[in-house]
Amino acid sequence: MKIYKFLSLFFIAFTFFTFTSCRNNDEEDSSPETKGKLQLKFENGFNNLGNIVLNQTTQTSSNGQKHQFSTLKYVISNISLIDENGNEFKYNENNPDKGAFIINQEKAVAGIVYVDLDEVPKKQL
16 A cells, blocks of 8 residues: 555656746747847859869850869858848847858868858747
């Protein structure tokens, strides 16, 4: 009989802890301070003729000029994101250490260079 009492109390305690440990996190996700990540993708090509492969691809322009790149690097900064309502978010506008990126074709994977942006406000529904 004592074992049944113990099992009953154990079951009640287990059920109680199970229900109290479950939380609805929807409120946290909808706060205006919620931040997320965004990835920008850069595909470098020449005159819509395809991806640039350093030291391999020779591209011919419409004027007949031949181009072959051994290095391709450039800086992007002043990134602005605009939602469908016209609200603008400027990514680290006054902080070039975090808001500027060097795009280096040498680090391309399958012709694509990725840039990850952190701390981007999530869209509110």
